[in-house]
Amino acid sequence: MESTKTSKAKIAAAGIIPLVLLSVMIVYLFGPGAELVNFGTPLPNxxxxxxxxxxxxxxxxxxxxxxxxxxxxxxxxxxxxxxxxxxxxxxxxxxxxxxxxxxxxxxxxxxxxxxxxxxxxxxxxxxxEAAAPAIKPSIDLVSYFAVIGTYVGIIPVLIGLLWFPFIAKMSPAKYKFFLALTAGLLLFLGIDAIEEGMEISAERLSGAFNGQLLVATVVVGSFVGLYYVSEKLVSRVSSASKSVAIALMVSIGIGLHNLGEGLAIGAAIGLGEIALSTFLIVGFTIHNTTEGLAIAAPMARQKPMIAKLTAMGVIAGAPAIFGAWIGGFQYSPISAIIFLSVGAGAIFQVIVAILKWIRQDEQGLLSAPTAAGIAIGMIIMYVTSILI
Amino acid sequence: MKPFSKMLFAIAVTAVLASLYFVYPISSDAKEEKTFVTHTGGVIKTSGDVLDPLYTAQTVEIDPDKYLREFNYGRTSSVDGKTVREYTIIAEDDKVMEISPGVFYNVWTFNGTVPGPTIRATEGDWVKVKFINMGSKTHTIHFHGFHAAEMDGVFEPVGPGGGQFMYEFEAGPAGVHPYHCHVMPLEEHISHGLYGVYIVDPKEPRPQADEMVMVLNGFDTDFDAENNFYGANTIPFYYQHHPIQIKKGELVRIYVVNILEFDQINNFHLHGNLYHYYPTGTYSVPSAFTDMITLSQGERGIMEFTYDTPGKFMFHAHKTEFAEKGWTGLFLVQDEVLQ
CATH class of the missing domain: 2.60.40.10 (Immunoglobulins)
Structure with a gap:
């Protein structure tokens, strides 16, 4: 008993000593040792x-x-x-x-x-670029942003979900193709979110915040966090509800992505940088319809569960409304970057889950339908993204 | 909680607090709200500080009021019936001055000010300027006007840290001339403030008048080869907040010198009146009766005018960019001027 106590104390000391030395060094550099490191002229910024x-x-x-x-x-x-x-x-x-x-x-x-x-x-x-009156929250604007969010988020996702019966009646190879297509769509969205985060950090965030590294940190953090949580969740459930769990994760990932998209739209309107055209809304709608497909695919081997599917559509689409509110009324580049990066991490985690799901098949991961699905998914997203 | 969940929780809290700190930093307590009227007439209520280019007497380090009517005739003596005028000019390049409220800039100075002292002599006087360079770089004085080749201030560098030179020449021609440092890079030495005015009076004196000197200059405080500030006698907007008082019916004579670096031209526009203009001041007959003349760098002349009605009259660069960056002032015409 006595010996374990001392060894614990030793371990604790071993943990603390480097920290103490570090703080001594920092105090020295800020105090008496300041002249050692003060060369060059610091410039205001x-x-x-x-x-x-x-x-x-x-x-x-x-x-x-x-x-x-x-x-x-x-x-x-x-x-x-x-x-x-x-x-x-x-x-x-x-x-x-x-x-x-x-x-x-x-x-x-x-x-x-x-x-x-x-x-x-x-x-x-x-x-x-163009002076526009600062927008203040009003019933009109709140509902205006809600309408935009509905058009961009909820409606297209729900339309995409209508592909469910189509996918449900498919041969295993074709089904595999659609699962891979989902992975491709998501991969595109993940890269898109990172790119958007990088763009915001370059345009709106001072270099002092290391915006690019913030993106990397949050993407990796949310990926490992969600990966761990989902493994725990999925390991407890039966194979049948596994597909539901994956679909739910897909819709959460897409929801975070759409939150970022809503933020971007709300902020752009708020900052007077885009004239919101019908064309832009149409572009987003077409682009986001594919997201419904991504949710439908993992569940297509189950009996159709209309209520669950609809709920997932809302989980995936509704955040666009919240995003537009936040972006329009209280835009901050840091929170936009964080939302987008969390979304990207979530999406990458979902891709891993889907690829695992595909691999359960005896043919393994790298079959023709999978490769084609991923590639075509990316291409569809790219082509529809040009519309925006 | 399991250890792992504890860790997860700690990470989440750290992330949230860190982002909150950056997104919504803590701001100081609100102060009492006050109202101020801007120099352009706008009204604003604020609990914070005012950013207005209003230079108050307490903060003046270069005094445009004093400079305006101050003439240095030198120490006078007579040698063989000829008047000799001796001056001392000391160059420095380490002063930091508040050239506009809150803006601190490294000025290079003759006798501690920008512009340097106004040297004044009469045509035919013998002028002796003892130049001492107390700066950290080589400097000279190059006078415009007549002088011998070896008195030009171009090929006679005066070393830093106490180097000396005696510039000697006969004053002439009658008129208004600039003087400035002529060390390369010239742009740097002039834009930092090494210049001043040298007036030569004709032997037959000009008519009695309220005389003043205006050096049109500017400052490029962020070194991008474009001026951030413009002014007459250094301080932006100074004479707008401190109008120049002149007397109704009295002749006013302004010695104007444009030394402005970086910009191609400068100009001088007078409100409610026109002036007789004598380019370089060398002829006794005016070349124009106008309210607007254009000057390139180094160009100068004499303006004469009289106001017959009291009130405030603006004068400014009619290049509006310069006017809105400080080259704007006012004459306050009064029946009687309290000096």
């Missing part, structure tokens, strides 16, 4: 994260994304100095944000460049 056009005023959200404290000295619109107010104050610590309010009678749909000059005279600018 700010990121303009948001520009809102409100009644006779332009509101700019700015963040100090540089290595040093700074103060904002001046604001300009289209490179012309404008008096402005800054709240809570003009001094920004690292990562601190402030709101700059510029009184300005702006013109709708015209492009603007907003500039902020910091204390060392460096000017940072941010362009807005």
């Amino acid at each position: 700010i990121t303009i994260e948001r520009v809102d056009f409100v009644e006779s005023e332009i509101q700019v959200t700015v963040r100090n994304t540089g290595p040093i404290e700074l103060s904002i000295a001046q604001a300009d619109v289209n490179d012309r100095i404008q008096p402005a107010a800054i709240e809570p104050d003009k001094y920004l610590a690292r990562f601190e944000t402030a709101l700059v309010r510029i009184p300005y009678s702006w013109n709708e749909a015209e492009p603007y460049e907003i500039g902020l000059t910091v204390n060392d005279g460096t000017r940072f600018a941010h362009s807005v």
Whole structure:
């Protein structure tokens, strides 16, 4: 008993000693050893994260994304100095944000460049393609976004589910093809989500946040997390409900993806960057119809369960509505990247589950129907994505 | 909870808190709301700070009011019936000055200011300028006007850390001339502020007038070869917030020098009035009666005008970009001026 206690203490000490040494080193570098590492001139850097056009005023959200404290000295619109107010104050610590309010009678749909000059005279600018009034939550807008979300998310997924009877009557080889097709569709969506996340991090997020690595971290995190949880779930259930479990996972993965899609649409409308055309909605609708197919395929060997299928369609489609609300009313690039990356991780996990499902067959994984299915799934998604 | 679930929970909490910190950072307590009127007339209510290019007397490091009417005639002596004027000009290049509220910029200075002192002599006087370079780079003074080749400030570099040179020449021709450092890269030395005005009065004095100097200049504070700020006598919008007081019916004479770097042209527009313009000030007959002249870098002249009605009159670059980046001012015409 005594000996186990001491050995435990030893183990604990072995765990803690490196941490103690590390903190001693950090304290030293920030304190007496500061001169050792302070060479070079740190330059101020700010990121303009948001520009809102409100009644006779332009509101700019700015963040100090540089290595040093700074103060904002001046604001300009289209490179012309404008008096402005800054709240809570003009001094920004690292990562601190402030709101700059510029009184300005702006013109709708015209492009603007907003500039902020910091204390060392460096000017940072941010362009807005077309000024649009900042949207404020109202019953009209909430229902408008709900309608868009329904068109983009729920309706196409439900339409896609109508393929269920078609797939259900298929020969095993053809069925395998459709399962692989699902995997292909999902693979495309996963890559798409990562690409979207990367794009947001490049365009809207300061380099200080390492947006690309945030995408990688969240994708891998959600993949391993969901993989573990689903293994636990699937191992407990019978083979019959296994297909339902996989379909459910597919719909959750697609739901997260559609949340990201809704975020993107809501944000684009909110930031005045796209004129929402019928064409865009039609494009998304056609593109997302394939998602219904992806949910239907794993369940096609069971008796049709209308209620379950519909529920899954809603799980997959409805998040588009929430996404549009969040994106339109409270857009933040970080949350968009996180949602998209979680979606990508979830989708990759689902692909692995489907491929495992296919492999149960004696022919193994790499048969002609599987290869063709994955390839054609990707191609369908690519072609329909051009419509958007 | 199983250990694994505990771990999962810890990871989830960490992730959520981390993202919340970045997305919604903590902001300081709200302060009292105040109202201010911007210099363009807009009204805004805020609990925060005001970003307005309004230069107040307390924060002035370069005083455009003082500079406007300050002339340096030098230490005067007479040698063989000829007037000798001696000046001392010291160059420095390490000063950091607040050239606009909140904007700090490394200015290079003659006698500690941008522009440097206004040197004034009468045609035919012997001018001696003792130049001391206290900077960290080589500097010179190149005067426009008549002088010998070896007094040109181009091939006579004056070394840093106390190097000296005596510029000597006979003042002439009558008019208004710039002086500036002529060390390469010239653009760098001029845009940082090494320039000033040299006035030569004709032997027959010009009529009595309220005289002032305006150097049209600018600053490229982020070194992208484009000016961020423009002004008359360095400080953007200064004379808009501190109108130049002049007397109704009195002749006003402005010695205008355009030293603006980077931009091809500059100009001077006067409201509610026109002025007689004497290019370079070398002829006694004006070349134009106008409210608008265009100047390229180094061009200069004398303007003369009189206001017959009291009130506020604007003067500014009619290149509106320059006007909106600081090159805007006001004359306040009064029946009596309290000096």
